[in-house]
Amino acid sequence: MGRDEKPAKQSGAGGSFVLEDFLPYRLSLLSNTVSQGIAQIYQQDHQLNIPEWRVMAVLGRYPGLTASQVCERTVMDKVTVSRAVNTLLEKLLVERLMHASDRRKRPLQITYPKGRKLLEEIIPFALGYQAALLRTLTKDEWRLLDGLIARLLNTSRALNVRQGVRKNGRED
Amino acid sequence: MGRDEKPAKQSGAGGSFVLEDFLPYRLSLLSNTVSQGIAQIYQQDHQLNIPEWRVMAVLGRYPGLTASQVCERTVMDKVTVSRAVNTLLEKLLVERLMHASDRRKRPLQITYPKGRKLLEEIIPFALGYQAALLRTLTKDEWRLLDGLIARLLNTSRALNVRQGVRKNGRED
DNA sequence: ACATATTAGTTACATTTGTAACTATTATCA
């Protein structure tokens, strides 16, 4: 592999900025790599994409959520959720109930036994991947990382709000 | 906000799995939030999308890289890079030279002064966003996070290879 | 109670992004 690439002569910011050290880039790289790994599992073994998997996961824990409640919990776009839910309905992995008083709302739940069975199958793989990842970390490091991620998430959300990044929902 | 959502009765893995605690999900959430924030800067202030920004950034540091060398460094798809480079060429932010001995290779470099000027303008914003993010962390925590990210990236890459996730390049 | 606004969810459309096939050039080796 030809290493004829040389760093630019340092003249101003242009030369000293190193993408590989840039936190947003590194996070993106890590997140993409991890996502590809688990997407692989869901996709080829169970024909689910990531939005579908996420919907299954939250419904597994919180049966009866409506689509917009799923949106809140998964921080996914409502269109993405709508599509994922429709696919899951077609596959009979999820079913849609009637809300007692509000006909706009359609509570969702995992079907039994089909959807539940799939979920019980898939979760060990998800946890297994996570465990394999975390095997490189000590328990303390993991706890620490967990906190750091939470704080960074809060900070970036605050920054984005200040900057006016709009994601869902009007705001005029 | 109606909190009529209740956790499922714990019966098997389905109920105890919590998406919000799942590392791949948390990383994805963090990375997306951060990316949106900086994409905002590049997009509305300088009309660059993230691939374009990355190409500018690596060329700023390593003038003369070819497109495929840019691929390696940024871990982006070659099509993505090709498109980004073409846009940058049209905008006269980057220029394409001739390789001395191999006519397949097209060394790229930031144009002067136009491309260089834009880069010098944009880098402080990027570093500013990063600094704002890191303001929540102590210097030690940042150093630690840096190492954890690197280790997790290595691990997930190893896991993916073992699983056979192919990204670019044939392998049959 | 009725016009207006809001919420839940879907559909149509545009944009982005990746996959596979393709051209052009150089490398390999029999």
Next chain:
DNA sequence: TGATAATAGTTACAAATGTAACTAATATGT
């Protein structure tokens, strides 16, 4: 040296994802 393979990069196509407009149902204020 000539057939075959590999590399650099682009183009054509398909899949995913987001944006805006839309329908239906409920809430709000006068």
